[in-house]
Amino acid sequence: MQTYYYVLASQRFLLEEEPLAEVLKERRRNYQEREKALDFWLVKQPAFLAAPEMASVQAQCPQPCAAVISTDQQFIIWLKLRLEFVLTGEFPAPSATIADPLASLEAVV
Template identity: 75%
Template sequence: MQTYYYVLASQKFLLEEEPFQEVLEERYRYYEEQNKEIDFWLVKQPAFLEAPEMKSVKEKCPQPSVAVISTDVHFINWLKLRLEYVLTGSFEAPSESISDPLASLEVEKSA
């Protein structure tokens, strides 16, 4: 099993109110300069929140939510310092209750 760390917030806050695209672009540049493989993902309506052990976390976050998930705790701590109104935590996957750490509950809109 792998430990995944996350920053969780409402989609409205993170994707509309915060200059989050700039933050991600800055981090991509940093990874590129360091020749580091991307180890973070943006997931709308993350499915890991449906796990029974995540119930209290889900209740604290306005819906619809979005998470940045990473295997790098330092990156998540860095994000927490950049963004104020977010929740952070971790989980292990794959597990019985979280089969896919990057799964989304968001339904794709077809054209």
């Protein structure tokens, strides 16, 4: 089982009000230069929030939401400091209530 860390906020805040795309693009470029495998993902309407143990977190976050999920805790701490108005946390997966840590509840059109 792997521990996943996240920053969570409304999609509007993360995708429109903050320069998150630029931050993630720069991080991706840095990983490519260092030949490091990606360990972070942007997920709209993350399914892990549907788990019963995440009910209080889901209740705190404006909908629709988005999350940056990573296996690198330091990256998530850095993002929290950079973005400020986000929720952070962690969860183990796969588990009985979170089968796929990167799953989205957003319908693909």
